[in-house]
Amino acid sequence: MSSWHEYMKEKATINDLIAKGYRVTKVTELLDGDDVRFERVSGDGTLEIEELRLLTADGRKYLGSVLIAQLRASSASVSSVS
Amino acid sequence: MADLRTDLAGIRSPNPFWLASAPPTNTGYQVQRAFDAGWGGAVWKTLGSLVINTTSRYGGYNIGNQRVAGFNNIELISDRPLEVNLKEIYETKKMFPNHALVVSLMVEPKREAWHEIVKRVEAVGVDGLELNFGCPHGMAERGMGSASGQVPALVEAQTSWVKEAAQTPVIVKLTPNITDITATAVAAVQGGADAISLINTINSLMGVDLDSWNTIPQVAGKGAHGGYCGPAVKPIALSMLAECARHPQVTVPISGIGGVSTWKDAAEFLLMGATGVQVCTAAMHHGFRIVEDMIDGLSNYLDEKGLTSVDELIGKSVSKYTNWGDLDLNYRIVARINTETCINCNKCHIACEDTSHQCIERHMDVEGKPYLKVREDDCVGCNLCSIVCPVDGVISMVEVPPEAQPMTWNERVKALSAVGSGN
Known part of the structure; x- marks a missing residue:
């Protein structure tokens, strides 16, 4: 499989988790890829965790952009509250 | 003057x-x-x-x-x-x-x-x-x-x-x-x-x-x-x-x-x-x-x-001129081959196939004439094909829209550390 197709699958998984309300809470960089931990709090207050290993360089790059957007959004919301 | x-x-x-x-x-x-x-x-x-x-x-x-x-x-x-x-x-x-x-x-x-x-x-x-x-x-x-x-x-x-x-x-x-x-x-x-x-x-x-x-x-x-x-x-x-x-x-x-x-x-x-x-x-x-x-x-x-x-x-x-860590990782270029002026020497195909990312395909048109085409999704924009091409202007490296906002390696490292990262 071309690395592009592999990346598209990783990107779709990341987008799907973000669309479901998950946030990136931890990234562990390993020689075999990045292990990414996603968390969300469900309606009944339960902490739900999903873990994903990103193998492609494009996937790890995309996760970086998603994470920066997440941090900027958090920072903006904190600013607007304060 | x-x-x-x-x-x-x-x-x-x-x-x-x-x-x-x-x-x-x-x-x-x-x-x-x-x-x-x-x-x-x-x-x-x-x-x-x-x-x-x-x-x-x-x-x-x-x-x-x-x-x-x-x-x-x-x-x-x-x-x-x-x-x-x-x-x-x-x-x-x-x-x-x-x-x-x-x-x-x-x-x-x-x-x-x-x-x-x-x-x-x-x-x-x-x-x-x-x-x-x-x-x-x-x-x-x-x-x-x-x-x-x-x-x-x-x-x-x-x-x-x-x-x-x-x-x-x-x-x-x-x-x-x-x-x-x-x-x-x-x-x-x-x-x-x-x-x-x-x-x-x-x-x-x-x-x-x-x-x-x-x-x-x-x-x-x-x-x-x-x-x-x-x-x-x-x-x-x-x-x-x-x-x-x-x-x-x-x-x-x-x-x-x-x-x-x-x-x-x-x-x-x-x-x-x-x-x-x-x-x-x-x-x-x-x-x-x-x-x-x-x-x-x-x-x-x-x-x-x-x-x-x-x-x-x-x-x-x-x-x-800056540090590598301050370059935009989301900037993207890909190779495009002008099939009108290409002489089909295949140097770009061989270079890409043997030593780069295997994304230049050889095809035949309906009249049986050979042509080369870049599979842009897999092209990493390395420039090698345009460097080895013997005819000026045949292969252009063109910008394509980025998938995300500009992001440098240093910004990525900072973001990862902000959420907690390890290795």
Whole structure:
């Protein structure tokens, strides 16, 4: 499989988790890829965790952009509250 | 017509093109001939402790049809008496008062030795001094040249000794034979240098003769490392210039040296922060009159760009040179092949298939005519296909919309650490 197709699958998984309300809470960089931990709090207050290993360089790059957007959004919301 | 005059730390020149300290500036006859041809300045071949040179001094490195892509020499500094040189310098300056006449100096690392030669040289009316801390062969074996230039403390000390005696601007010429040239550039500034020049020649052995097994060049069956220069060293020189030009502690003007052969090379050096350039190999290869094309070319370029003086060009690309970690990882280009002009040599396909990312496909159209197509999703924009393509303009590297906002490696690292990361 071309690395592009592999990346598209990783990107779709990341987008799907973000669309479901998950946030990136931890990234562990390993020689075999990045292990990414996603968390969300469900309606009944339960902490739900999903873990994903990103193998492609494009996937790890995309996760970086998603994470920066997440941090900027958090920072903006904190600013607007304060 | 744009104003080509330059001012390097107070040394004024009618144009930015100087001959570097080297064989072309060995005598008054040569320097006067160069000024007549149009060179704006010259750095006189290094004066200092008297030497004896070998015969068989140069080696040329030809790549394909390009002769003298690289050039090597094992010649030392001037082997003529100081007084003879000084007389010719005096005469030359009298004949060409508006040209920049700088003299290169090299003595053993002793304060008194520097004081003596500075006073004697300045007494004949030079415009500036260039300290040769770069020559990599021969003199270095005696603690001079690059042997001094590789030790920041020695660069600083010797520069300060020269400044104690000098009345004219002092340029410190740096060796590239060092891991980080900014270390010696900063040392020169701390020693009081008015300007720096770079690069001197690079340690080199030009080759081995496959019949005799002698080195190239060889002296009675033996060789020694020499100094490498010429067009092939330009990228190395440009990189070192850029590192110095953007360094916050390198606060003095820079004279750019290293593979400058055309006005375009000179313009690149100026854009990357040089106030002027010094040339040697191109003059040795083609003669002094190459400066005519350099002057015309640079002048026309400035006019086309709407610039009124060469000063407006200096340093304009320095801010575009940065650390790898500050490059945008989301910027994306891909290769596109013009099938109308492609000659189907398949070099791009082979290069990509064998050594890059396997994204150039070979196809047949409905009439059975072969064509090549880039699978853009898999193209990483490495440029290799456009580099190996033998026909200009067939392969273009084109920007495609990025998937996300600009993001550098350093920004990514910062973001990962903000959420907690480990490895």
